Amino acid sequence: MDAAAGDSSASAPAGASAGSHSSGALGRAIGLDDAEVAQLGLLFGELAGSLGLDGAAVFGRLAAGQGIGQALAMPAHVCELIYARAHRWFAVGRIDRAEQLFRALCLLDDETADYQAGLGVCLRAGGHLAQAEGAFLSAARLRPAWAVPYLHLAELAIHQHQRERAASFLAACDSRAGDDVSPAIPEEAARLRAALDMAAHAGGSIWPRR
Numbered sequence: 001m002d003a004a005a006g007d008s009s010a011s012a013p014a015g016a017s018a019g020s021h022s023s024g025a026l027g028r029a030i031g032l033d034d035a036e037v038a039q040l041g042l043l044f045g046e047l048a049g050s051l052g053l054d055g056a057a058v059f060g061r062l063a064a065g066q067g068i069g070q071a072l073a074m075p076a077h078v079c080e081l082i083y084a085r086a087h088r089w090f091a092v093g094r095i096d097r098a099e100q101l102f103r104a105l106c107l108l109d110d111e112t113a114d115y116q117a118g119l120g121v122c123l124r125a126g127g128h129l130a131q132a133e134g135a136f137l138s139a140a141r142l143r144p145a146w147a148v149p150y151l152h153l154a155e156l157a158i159h160q161h162q163r164e165r166a167a168s169f170l171a172a173c174d175s176r177a178g179d180d181v182s183p184a185i186p187e188e189a190a191r192l193r194a195a196l197d198m199a200a201h202a203g204g205s206i207w208p209r210r
Helices: 016-030 034-050 055-063 076-091 095-108 113-125 129-142 148-159 163-175 184-201
Strands: none
Touching: 076 095, 076 113, 095 113, 113 129, 113 148, 129 148, 148 163, 148 184, 163 184
16 A cells, blocks of 8 residues: 555545545535545445445445445346335235335435335334325425325325315325326325315314324
8 A cells, every 4th residue: 555655546545536526526415525535435445345346436426426226236127126025015014124125225216206105105104204204205306297195295294184284285186196097096085185174164173093
């Protein structure tokens, strides 16, 4: 290492040189300055190399703002397999296992609305309402024309006695319920709207139990 100290090309940390041009963005995202990002690149390169990965290339893609899945060049079918497994765990009542897999999917690909929605459903089932709402809002942001996140957001709002928000989310769901939406979506929206109407006619005294 000392012998290479005077040679910048030889002494550049594995991964740090690849991402140095965009390390500022990565540093801002994780709260590090350029020197600390360079050190992180060195450590990452060493660790990735021990796993047989090209640490420089991976870190460079991370520094350029790519997600972990993209940076690792994860094949699309891997996420598809994880997604299918998550659904199977959910179907048999293992919400905890499904949540773990959906979290992994969101980490590998943070631009797919289905993964965020799946995580939101698991969080809702586990009673983590604020986190579930965040996941559904992320799904809605990623796929603006999709009705499903708004349906879940409406249910959450009703559960928390937030009548105006529930009505707003239901309206957003209705406006996105096209021909490609499962019939179960408008049916569930109608059920939730009936609950809202009952609450309105009863002066807000009739609500689903928490």
